[in-house]
Amino acid sequence: MTELKNLKEEWKAIMSCMGCGDCGYSIRRAVGRYLTCPVKESKGEEGFEIYFSRGRMNVLKSVLEGKLPLSRELAEFVYQCTECANCTEVCHETHNENIILNTSKWIDHYKVWDALRKDLVEAGFAPLDRHKDLVDYMNNDAMKNPYGEDFAKKFEWASDFSNIKEKGDLVFFAGCTMPLRQQDTLKNMMKILIASGMEMALSKDEWCCGSIGARIGEYKSVDELMKHNLDLFKNMGAKTVFTACAGCYRTLKKDYPELLGEELPFEVKHITEVLVELLNNNKIPFKPEEGEKLKVTYHDPCHLGRHMDLYEIPREVIAKIPGVELIEMKRNRKHAWCCGAGGGVKSQFPDLSKDISKERIREAVESGADILTTSCPFCIGNFRDGYEEIEPEIKEKIQVIDVIDFIASKLK
Amino acid sequence: MTEIYKKLENIVTKKFISNSLIVRHAYSRVVDPLLQGIPDIVIRPKDAKEISEILKVANEENIPVVPRGGGDDEFGGSKPIGDGGIVLDMKRMNNVINLDEDNMVVTVESGISWGKLNEYLCHFDLYTGCMGPGSGMTASIGGGISHQSVGGGGCAKYGSCTNQLVSLEVVLPNGDIIETGSQANKFSQTPFNRFGNGPDLAGLFCGDNGILGVKTKISLQVFPRPPYAAYKTFILPRKDREVSSQIMLDVRRKGIDIYDLMYIMDVIVRLGTEFGLMPMWEQLKRKRGIIFYTIEANSEAELEEKVKQLDEIIVNNNKCEPLGPEISDGNIAKWHYAEQGHWQFYHNLWGVVPALEPLSCECFVPANIYPKYLYEIDQWDMAHSEDMSKFTKITGQRPISSSGPIFLIDGNNVELTCGFASFPSYYNGEIHEEFDEINLRLWKSYLEMVTKWGAQWYMMGQMASQIMVEIEAYLPDYYKTLKAIKKTLDPNYILSRGKFNFWED
Incomplete structure (x- = not known):
């Protein structure tokens, strides 16, 4: 025993x-x-x-x-x-x-x-096979990401943006999923921030936040990743670190202080918290509203909502986009149905993940929405996988899009 | 067992059967912290035919079978008694089969929950009236019929859920499948009435605690939900037990068709505020008992008249003090009805402190006599102080004896959920085996006391059914007849073996 x-x-x-x-x-x-x-x-x-x-x-x-x-x-x-x-x-x-x-x-x-x-x-009964691969990749010095990609690949997206600083008060933590799987969304985020006149710093030495290790109970590797990233933020002079990934957000804001046993010396924000400030200050230049309003519904990522109690800010962001009518799915906020990707399910049990995502997409269609949006690359990735397999008549009725991409599509 | 497993697997296909040790432990417990029975096999059948085949195999191989609906019972009723046997997980059968809107009869598979059924019905402005047991978000219709369930709201107006039963499809322990009521006539198009075509065979299975058959299809009378409702909460004066009882009798004597009428003992009000469960009552100067009601009506004028009559009884005649209209004012009745708190009403009485779980008794008694029983509970508690204090030494908290909300059901009867909340043997990293021994002894003693009041059990499971036999509470000829029925229908005692001690000989 x-x-x-x-x-x-x-x-x-x-x-x-x-x-x-x-x-x-x-x-x-x-x-x-x-x-x-x-x-x-x-x-x-x-x-x-x-x-x-x-x-x-x-x-x-x-x-x-x-x-x-x-x-x-x-x-x-x-x-x-x-x-x-x-x-x-x-x-x-x-x-x-x-x-x-x-x-x-x-x-x-x-x-x-x-x-x-x-x-x-x-006790040696976990990690399961696929999870073990992810942890190995995360710990591999040539990778430091759970996708098994070369370390340098994570920063390719940033080469288009010469104005990203190396140090500064406001630091962006890109994480692994967006830089390696959803580069266009990161580029769109940069377009929004540049159009809003916002400056930020990014380190090209950031490692995975360790979320996957924490979620599967493999904490040994999280410690090293956390210490590396925290040193990095300190050296960059960060007063605020923001991320566009709900998983990174939870890990930085909740897991790091718990593992350290103390408060972090900087504030952690999610991209929607950054965007809402820009919107409140009319800093994002939108195209003029045209045509009928689009019905948009928001999926609460578990790592933002139930884990971190961030429900209203993403909705405020969406509601402020011109030409948008924000509508709710039957299950929303605390009752929101999971996308199916979290807890290591996506990697180890991909079919189960996709099944769950399809249920959520169907629920979005039932709400009458034209667009299902969310603010988590993991949810987006899983929705896209589910969307590929879902019935054509559902596909016709709805699009799945990250809130960043949606805002970028409305820029002047 | 491998050969038997194979036979069963052939019936349901391999996706719907498991003998995994992990799965078996998942089905080994119900609500109480004491009883456990680990099945050999868990099966999720899809229909009566599969259940029939399973029961035939069980008879051939002499394997006990216990049906499990929501698994919310408090007496060890839906897990094996002792280890072994088959658990039939009825939750795969959870669909609405038909709604006869004209005649307001709904037919469902027995594993559907009260929550799911009522969600379906509300789209037709209908509801089940009696909303099943207090655990109705999970508890199944089949479980409700098997236990004459009450407690989930509406019981003062509609009584036990078995009152609205129209017909049943039941798989008998030998595998035969019967239909009751109007459906006993093969020419009947649709279920419409329970009584007739001979004796009320459906009644045989109402409250049978799963010993006489497996209910697979259930037709219930449903009702239009009245568009108007009022809900009010009151603080009782001194002698709250007696006054609450008097109010219940007065309401019945006046013939008011009250939807719910519930009394909450002073000890619950006090503990509820001390332990932080009921912030809405913290401002009450005196932590006396509470009584609340819900009344429904088809027009504002009708509602007004009924409220006037109830206020006359409760405020004027019995000197209760009304609380404000909002939940924040202490009006628990609003939460209970408008927010469907009726399916969560009991949850916060358990787990008041870590690991404190119920060892309870659920029974019916006449409304005029329950105050006397509540005093007897106090005396029982004092008489067992020495045993109770053994828990306090380890946990810092004495077990709590009392009654949960006492509410009017049909007739002049109330439901009494009494008992004591106690601790399991595993506590803070250590196993205290003596806890199990004391809990079992005290629980039996409590059940014996309640049985000797002459109380009428509805949810009996393992514990109450065995106590009735062990202390020879049944009239001998009643028990002989019950046993003869069991023997006729289930000669090998396959179904829910161990309940009522039928297996003894």
């Missing part, structure tokens, strides 16, 4: 789960709650209870009680979770601040899954 050091720290959460099952089945129309677990729903008729929180909590009770050992089989099940934290949301919410579920004070499912993953890694 392994030590279960991390799970034991989460005993209050595990033993306080009373097994109501709302993390699997909850539908409560009066407050906009329509189901909870994207993995369980994607499994459809094969959705055994092990695929959502209650079943997993029952298993973890047995693990803590010494009745069930950690195993590779358990790992295969529990990594089929996007860590979207919707189960925590439904578990905590009375929808009224005057009525409190005390379990909300000691049940945080994300922390439980994180502890379990750490223990599975420490």
Whole structure:
């Protein structure tokens, strides 16, 4: 039997789960709650209870009680979770601040899954195969990104922009996904910032933030990456670090201080927080509004919304774009359906990820939107993969576009 | 087991069956922190035919089978009693089959939840009336019918959910599939009435706690949701137990078709504010009991008249003090009805401190007598102080005995969810085996006390069904008859083996 050091720290959460099952089945129309677990729903008729929180909590009770050992089989099940934290949301919410579920004070499912993953890694049952590759790439000195790409490739996109500084108060952290998979979006971001008269610095020595390591419970490598990046920010004189990646945002703003045990000496912002300031100051020069308004719906990335409570600012950004009518999907904000990419699911279980993304795209179509936008390269990538496979009649009705690209398309 | 597994796999195909140890543990528990039974196999059947085949194999091989709907029961009812056997996960069968809008009868697969069904019905301005149990966001219609469930709202007006049952499709333990009510006649086009064509066989399966058959298709009478509703909350005067009881009797005597009427004991109000569960009641000077109601109507004038009558009873005759209209004023009734808090009402009474979970009793008693029982709960608690203090030494918190909200159901009866909340044997990194022993002993003692009140169990599961037999509470001829029915339908005691101690001999 392994030590279960991390799970034991989460005993209050595990033993306080009373097994109501709302993390699997909850539908409560009066407050906009329509189901909870994207993995369980994607499994459809094969959705055994092990695929959502209650079943997993029952298993973890047995693990803590010494009745069930950690195993590779358990790992295969529990990594089929996007860590979207919707189960925590439904578990905590009375929808009224005057009525409190005390379990909300000691049940945080994300922390439980994180502890379990750490223990599975420490016991040698994880990382799973594909995750191990990602961690190896991330640790490889010639790469330092989870995509297995050459280190220098990450900065190719920036060669078009001679005005990017090496040091400054405002530092952009590009991360790995956009520079290696969505360069056009980064270039569009630069166009917006340049048009707005904004200056920023970028280091061509930044490493992966370590998000993938943290999400799969492989923290050894995160430590080194974090220290490198923090030294970099310090040397650049950063007062604010911003990123266009929701995963990096969570890692920098939440994980780094927790791992360090202290506040960071700079502020961390998401691109939408930067954009909203520019919009509020009328700094972004838009083309004049023409034609009918486009109906745009916003998908809340889990790493921005439920993980970081950033719900309204991206909506403010979208609402300020000329010619746009912002409409909501049935499940939004705290109830938003996950895109399916998080928690290492995209890399290890790509079909599951795509299935979940298709459900979200269909929901966007149901809302009547012409455009589904979001502000996370991981969500965008997964939506694009799902979009490729989705029914033609759905494709005809909607486009998927990053909010940055959408704004860039409206620039003068 | 491999050969048996193969037989079962051939019935449902391999995607819908598992003997993974991990999956089996996922299905090994229900709401209480004490009972566990690890099945050998978990199956997610798609229809009555598959269930019939599964039960035939179970009979051939002498393997017990337990159906599991939402898995929200509190007495070990939807997991195996002891280890082994098959769990039938009914949640794959969760579709609406038909809505007969003219006759307002909905037919569903039994694994559908009350939340999902009511979401569907609201598009037709309909609802189920009785909204099932308090766990209705997850709990299944099949589980509700198997337990005569109440607690999810609407029970004062509509009674237990079995009141609105029209017909059932049931797979009997031997694999036969029967239909009841109007559907017993093969020429009937659509389910429309429960009673007739001979005895009420559907009634046999209502509240059977899963021992007589597996419900697969259920037709329910549904109702138009009235467009007007009022909801009010009041602080009770001294002697809140007696006064609340009097209010319930007065409302019934006056013939007002109240939708919900609930009493919350002073101890719950006090603990709710002490532990931070109910910020809305923190401003109350005296933490006395609370009573609240919901009333529905088809017009403003009708609503006004009903509210006037209720205020006459509650405020004028029984000296209760109304709280303000908003939830922030303490009006829990608004949350309960308008925000569908009725499906979350009990959740915040559990987990008040880490790992505190319910060892409960859910029963019906007459409305005129429950105050006496609440005093007996106080005495029971005092009598078991020594045992309770053993938890305090380790956890710093004594188990809590009381009753949750007490509410009017049909007739002059109330539902009493009483019991005690206690701690599991795993606590803060250590296993305290004595906790399990004390919990089991105290729970049995509590159930025995409630049984001896003459209370009527509806959700019985493992614990209450066995207690009834162990303390010989059943009239001998009743038990003999029940056992004979069981033996006739299930000669090998395949279904929910262990409940009611039928397996003993």
